[in-house]
Amino acid sequence: MADNTSQTASGLTRRQLHERRVQRRSLLVAGSSTVAVLLALILLVPLAPGWERVKASFFDWEVFRQTFPTLLEAFLLDVAIFAWCAPLIAIWALVIAICRDVRSPALYPLRLFAMLYTDIFRGVPVILVVYLIGFGIPGLGLPRPWNSPYIWGSLALILTYSAYVAEIYRSGIESIHQSQRNAALSLGLSNADTMRYVVLPQAIRRVVPANMNMLIALQKDVALLSFIGPVEIFRQAGVFKSLLANFTPYVVAAVIFLAITIPATRFADHLIAKQNRQRS
């Protein structure tokens, strides 16, 4: 008998050659179908009767150029609001999550409070909370700077988002296996120390990807504060819209948001994929 391996002339096995052929074929199919769809969009959409009007009011390059710098500057306010809300949410949500986990009967009011809190703030639309707190509390006639919509608008976001993030923390806490608690308790650690040094560090790490998604949602929802005053990017775009009688500033705002959220989303997906790989 001759040499009986499956090596071919190219030095690859039959299986490798087959996989290479399959991969080439799928790349070709994916590429040509994408090009076909794009071509159809580019050729067909302009055929719509209102296209010229839409193009003029949403995709005016001159308006884009003119408004972009100011809108980018206004976006910095969104970033700033995001930047001070995010850490406060992380902390407050952790407090709520821990309150929901206390077992001691003396602390039952805390537990009840945490339950009501998450029920209420997850059950009300964010924009309503922004209105109620953003208009309601300054309406008490507080002196400057305590009547600032920045403070109360941010508080509305913090309160709402903490309810969601607290639930994420809690799912993380519950995902830590009972054997970890048992090991800590068997060493003589208190319940509080077990939570603080053994359960929480693992739980928080485990829910980082889920919390990344909440951060992305928060970055977008900062725009809701425009309804109670702050001239951030969405409100600034509205000002330009009225001034120039053109909707392009909204498209500019969307592009600026996407420039932040798309990389952040990809990063969150990457974290999730990495975690799944580690666990399997």
Next chain:
Amino acid sequence: MPKLVLQNIRKSFGANAVLNGIDLTVEDGEMVCLIGASGSGKSTLLRTINLLDPLDDGEIFLDGADIADPELDPQPIRQRIGMVFQSYNLFPHMTAEENVMLAPRRIKNRTREDLHPEIAALFEKFGLADRMQHYPDQLSGGQQQRVAIVRALAMRPEIMLFDEITSALDPELVGEVLDVLRALKAQGMTMILATHEMQFAREAADKVCFLEAGRILEEGAPQDVLANPREERTRAFLSRVL
């Protein structure tokens, strides 16, 4: 006075009675092996001694004082009783050294610097000197289990409980963990093991207890229980596992 006395320990999970009146006396420095089929109550018995599972009835005397009194705070009692689990249960976010230091630092308020020499000596003694800065997932099963033993020893317990600590290990790693137990015995540690290692029990135990359906059916010196069991059911069990 015996180190540990169990009297009429009873424990049920719902309608399922797991421990049906266990009496056991463990002398200071003794090694007691609990043998028996899965579900016979070995693990539950160890968990009740460490107060991880509260018992329904019975008393546990440690140095003559009842520690099973439901009114007592279990925390200081657990500090006197070390426990090692089948699945190691190391804390995966800490290095081996941090795993070992956690309890002494938090409970006894000792500093890292203060603890380091004695903990390094423990690692050295059990062949882990170059593994102190490794994370659990960088260690073999046998190494993880030895770190888990060191972690329990660092609290200087008066008695150690071992819950089938070699059952999750590859056969070639079992020996290194059993060596640790031999060393502890030589040191005079009081130990209770739930185990399937009959060879080890025969060679190292002072007393072997055969559990069935939550009762100690037969107990005595290993040469009696393992070589000449009185009870038919002990004989049947041993013929299956030996």
